[in-house]
Amino acid sequence: MPETVQLMVTCLVDTFFPQVGEAMVKVLERAGVRVEFPAEQTCCGQPAFNAGLRREARPLAEHTIRVFEALPGKVIIPSGSCTVMLKYGYPELFADDSSWLERAIKLADRTFEFSEFLVDGLGVSDLGATWRGKVSYHSSCHLLRGLGVDRQPRLLLSNVKEAELIELPQAEDCCGFGGVFSVEHPEVSTEMLRRKIKNLETAQAATLVVCDTGCLMNIQGGLKRMRKPQRVVHLAEVLANQEKAG
Amino acid sequence: MTTGKFRERIRASIADEALQAALDGNAERRTQGRINAFASLPDHEVRRQRAHAIRTEVIDHLDEYLARFIKKVESNGIIVHRAEDADAAIKIFLEIAADHNAKLVAKSKSMVSEEINLNHALQAAGLQAVETDLGEYIVQLRGERPSHIITPAVHLRRHEVGALFQEKLGIPYTEDIPILTNTARKVLREVFLTADIGMSGVNFGVAESGTLCIVTNEGNGRMVTTVPKVHIALLGMERLLPRLDDLALFLSLLPRSATSQKLSVYTSLIHSPRRQGDLDGPGERHLILLDNGRSTLRGSNLQEALLCIRCGACLNACPVFREIGGHAYVGADGAPAPYPGPIGSVLSPGLFGSREYGQLAQASSLCGACRAVCPVDIDLPVLLLRVRAGAAREVEKEEGVGVPVSLKSGIRLFRGVAARPSLFGFLQRMAGVGSRLPPARENWMHLPAFSGWGLSKDLPRPAIRPFRSRWKSLKHENPQDLLKTEYSLPMDAILPTEGFDLTEKFMEELKALGGEGHVCRTVEIPALISSLLNARGIGKVMVDGNSAKLLAGSGLELVQSPDTSCRAGVTRATAGVADTGSLLVIGGPGELLSASLLGEVHIAILERGDLHASLAEVINTDHVRRAPAAVVISGPSRTADIEMTLTIGVHGPGELIVLLVDDSAPEMIK
Numbered sequence: 082m083p084e085t086v087q088l089m090v091t092c093l094v095d096t097f098f099p100q101v102g103e104a105m106v107k108v109l110e111r112a113g114v115r116v117e118f119p120a121e122q123t124c125c126g127q128p129a130f131n132a133g134l135r136r137e138a139r140p141l142a143e144h145t146i147r148v149f150e151a152l153p154g155k156v157i158i159p160s161g162s163c164t165v166m167l168k169y170g171y172p173e174l175f176a177d178d179s180s181w182l183e184r185a186i187k188l189a190d191r192t193f194e195f196s197e198f199l200v201d202g203l204g205v206s207d208l209g210a211t212w213r214g215k216v217s218y219h220s221s222c223h224l225l226r227g228l229g230v231d232r233q234p235r236l237l238l239s240n241v242k243e244a245e246l247i248e249l250p251q252a253e254d255c256c257g258f259g260g261v262f263s264v265e266h267p268e269v270s271t272e273m274l275r276r277k278i279k280n281l282e283t284a285q286a287a288t289l290v291v292c293d294t295g296c297l298m299n300i301q302g303g304l305k306r307m308r309k310p311q312r313v314v315h316l317a318e319v320l321a322n323q324e325k326a327g
Numbered sequence: 328m329t330t331g332k333f334r335e336r337i338r339a340s341i342a343d344e345a346l347q348a349a350l351d352g353n354a355e356r357r358t359q360g361r362i363n364a365f366a367s368l369p370d371h372e373v374r375r376q377r378a379h380a381i382r383t384e385v386i387d388h389l390d391e392y393l394a395r396f397i398k399k400v401e402s403n404g405i406i407v408h409r410a411e412d413a414d415a416a417i418k419i420f421l422e423i424a425a426d427h428n429a430k431l432v433a434k435s436k437s438m439v440s441e442e443i444n445l446n447h448a449l450q451a452a453g454l455q456a457v458e459t460d461l462g463e464y465i466v467q468l469r470g471e472r473p474s475h476i477i478t479p480a481v482h483l484r485r486h487e488v489g490a491l492f493q494e495k496l497g498i499p500y501t502e503d504i505p506i507l508t509n510t511a512r513k514v515l516r517e518v519f520l521t522a523d524i525g526m527s528g529v530n531f532g533v534a535e536s537g538t539l540c541i542v543t544n545e546g547n548g549r550m551v552t553t554v555p556k557v558h559i560a561l562l563g564m565e566r567l568l569p570r571l572d573d574l575a576l577f578l579s580l581l582p583r584s585a586t587s588q589k590l591s592v593y594t595s596l597i598h599s600p601r602r603q604g605d606l607d608g609p610g611e612r613h614l615i616l617l618d619n620g621r622s623t624l625r626g627s628n629l630q631e632a633l634l635c636i637r638c639g640a641c642l643n644a645c646p647v648f649r650e651i652g653g654h655a656y657v658g659a660d661g662a663p664a665p666y667p668g669p670i671g672s673v674l675s676p677g678l679f680g681s682r683e684y685g686q687l688a689q690a691s692s693l694c695g696a697c698r699a700v701c702p703v704d705i706d707l708p709v710l711l712l713r714v715r716a717g718a719a720r721e722v723e724k725e726e727g728v729g730v731p732v733s734l735k736s737g738i739r740l741f742r743g744v745a746a747r748p749s750l751f752g753f754l755q756r757m758a759g760v761g762s763r764l765p766p767a768r769e770n771w772m773h774l775p776a777f778s779g780w781g782l783s784k785d786l787p788r789p790a791i792r793p794f795r796s797r798w799k800s801l802k803h804e805n806p807q808d809l810l811k812t813e814y815s816l817p818m819d820a821i822l823p824t825e826g827f828d829l830t831e832k833f834m835e836e837l838k839a840l841g842g843e844g845h846v847c848r849t850v851e852i853p854a855l856i857s858s859l860l861n862a863r864g865i866g867k868v869m870v871d872g873n874s875a876k877l878l879a880g881s882g883l884e885l886v887q888s889p890d891t892s893c894r895a896g897v898t899r900a901t902a903g904v905a906d907t908g909s910l911l912v913i914g915g916p917g918e919l920l921s922a923s924l925l926g927e928v929h930i931a932i933l934e935r936g937d938l939h940a941s942l943a944e945v946i947n948t949d950h951v952r953r954a955p956a957a958v959v960i961s962g963p964s965r966t967a968d969i970e971m972t973l974t975i976g977v978h979g980p981g982e983l984i985v986l987l988v989d990d991s992a993p994e995m996i997k
């Protein structure tokens with residue numbers, strides 16, 4: 082019996098980067114997992130939560146818990162940030178409501194970020210993927226410092242054929258996204274992004290790999306505006322890319 | 328909510344090239360320095376968690392620890408005052424000053440005094456208060472607040488300090504940092520010697536022993552607590568540790584986090600005023616314990632902020648601080664908040680209210696770099712989120728503190744949509760189509776700058792077919808035979824290195840600090856000291872009782888009291904710490920702390936048998952407990968307050984020479 086997992090695709094992937102969701106399903110299925118997608122899901126509520134609008138975040142958190150608690154298997158998310166929201170944000174949000182808190186913790190315990198699930202959950206380290214050219218990896222803040230996940234995506238990337246891995250200087254520095262922060266403090270966000278792009282140029286990589294589409298949207302958005310050629314992709318897109326055999 | 332002034336300050340900071348260069352320099356050096364400093368502490372994560380637990384224990388039972396601490400401090404002979412707020416603390420200070428008919432106050436760095444605006448109040452009362460930490464002195468001359476908890480003048484470049492000293496101190500313009508430092512040294516030396524009151528902050532109060540621990544590098548902290556007749560210490564009431572053993576733990580974390588040092592140059596451990604038979608020290612010591620909102624903070628869900636030990640590491644690690652600097656963290660009135668950076672964005676609204684400072688918590692991408700470097704593992708991202716959610720004073724239940732109304736409305740609208748999956752899906756597709764009217768070739772669109780996002784970034788157009796639409800027709804994949812690798816988790820923290828040779832390690836560390844060491848036999852001491860001093864043209868020295876006996880026939884002129892005409896001092900060291908190259912020098916009958924402080928050269932005599940491996944073995948001892956004041960000295964006095972450039976020899980000695988006495992050692996070659 083293959084393991085069944087629930088895909089929480091995140092509202093950013095769903096709306097802006099559906100190809101990341103498709104790639105993720107491809108990778109998970111190749112790894113022998115049965116993927117289900119509950120169509121009732123929308124947004125985890127993080128934007129409202131991070132803005133301090135907890136009354137607005139609550140209905141979305143409750144909705145997310147209701148959608149996933151009824152379904153079997155682990156919940157897999159292609160985002161460190163949304164995973165942190167489910168695992169740590171929900172318990173904070175429901176701290177004063179014991180029945181919802183209990184439901185939130187139950188969900189948190191079976192929620193995993195995509196690369197973490199592949200490496201630690203399935204024991205997979207090589208997806209047989211190919212990616213040509215110079216590649217750098219940006220450690221997303223919530224993935225790295227919120228979940229402590231860093232070696233997993235790096236391990237997966239290190240086994241991608243034909244990819245020349247180049248360490249991004251200050252890979253662990255924030256790219257300046259921060260959700261509402263990027264809209265509220267655009268000047269500071271801009272400076273942080275400039276620094277990230279400068280480091281990417283120093284690395285001379287054509288592709289920057291991330292595990293969060295928030296960072297992807299931010300860094301790619303800056304590169305587009307500056308008319309720079311580098312491409313930012315989600316790890317799932319890299320791992321899904323295989324040379325057709327024969 | 329006036330985010331306007333805050334945004335203005337941010338824009339000004341980003342446009343200020345000198346400031347940007349200063350902030351970049353700070354972030355780069357401090358980040359690397361911190362990494363290097365913690366490399367010598369392999370079990371630092373264990374220590375960090377222990378430090379968190381100890382501070383949590385203290386804050387959870389603060390009343391009990393305070394009672395124990397106060398009782399001990401009083402029985403040691405220090406006069407304790409409790410101040411509910413800034414006004415009360417100032418009143419107490421002024422009363423003490425009036426009792427002594429004081430005119431001049433020499434101050435060493437104290438963020439609590441910034442918090443209560445003490446300088447301003449003293450000035451208004453006709454007292455002159457002079458800051459004696461170099462960085463703090465610079466910002467005082469400029470009429471500014473410190474822009475950083477640890478390095479007050481971190482926002483300035485050397486040319487700005489040069490111009491300032493030219494204007495205020497009348498010296499010819501120079502960018503030479505040692506000259507600038509020496510100029511301040513001369514001016515401030517006069518202040519130390521003539522001040523009626525020495526005022527200091529306190530890094531830690533130790534409940535079991537009543538110890539006031541003060542950590543400085545320049546020596547100004549020692550000066551103000553040793554030279555003037557009266558010492559007043561100002562302490563935030565939450566900064567306590569239960570035991571001296573805990574102090575040793577925290578001293579392994581604080582200097583590494585703050586200034587990338589294993590230990591600061593001077594770790595003062597103060598217990599009492601001058602006692603009968605003591606050769607120096609103030610006759611009267613006062614301790615003012617300040618509440619000023621801490622009790623309120625303690626009961627709130629921002630309580631964890633009280634764990635803070637003010638190391639400033641979160642400022643150095645914060646990417647937002649790096650862009651805007653400490654002075655940009657302003658209140659609603661446009662004046663800089665007393666505490667900048669990530670911890671300040673919690674403390675300022677937590678202590679003084681969200682109406683004034685709530686918007687500061689919005690200036691964070693929640694990247695967590697602050698928490699990662701915090702030596703007591705304060706969950707700063709969560710605390711910032713709580714401030715945003717209205718946890719801080721005055722605004723309870725007002726959510727989204729500091730968020731502009733338009734953004735709030737947008738999020739409310741989004742919530743309304745996202746709570747209805749079918750509406751969400753419908754609007755997603757509408758947005759996909761709508762964003763391509765008229766038809767667009769590019770998938771990324773250019774938004775205007777006022778949208779915030781559009782200032783520097785393009786925005787992706789929503790997909791015409793979102794993932795939820797694609798899912799139904801998704802082509803599924805077959806499982807592949809993938810390579811599975813055993814992945815072993817990283818091993819447990821490496822334990823500290825096996826026992827090193829104490830003498831070798833001590834000498835190596837001392838040298839690294841800029842000190843000089845000689846191994847010699849007892850009989851060789853007088854000749855060796857004479858030759859060291861003769862080589863420097865010094866004939867008159869301050870000595871403690873022990874050294875006076877040793878040097879009786881040496882031909883040197885010996886002075887057993889504080890004497891600024893002596894260019895050197897000789898003292899014994901009660902103990903040495905091999906791991907950090909440090910010396911324990913104590914006060915008390917027959918001892919003379921001034922001899923290790925006032926001259927250009929300090930020669931210390933340390934018995935080989937008194938050398939210990941770590942600070943923990945030296946701090947929790949009767950030598951320390953019984954001393955009216957003691958100091959752990961780690962190298963010659965130093966500062967890096969101008970452009971983080973290391974300058975040796977500030978208020979304390981510029982030369983530290985240790986004679987390590989080992990009578991089994993071979994005779995020195997003459």
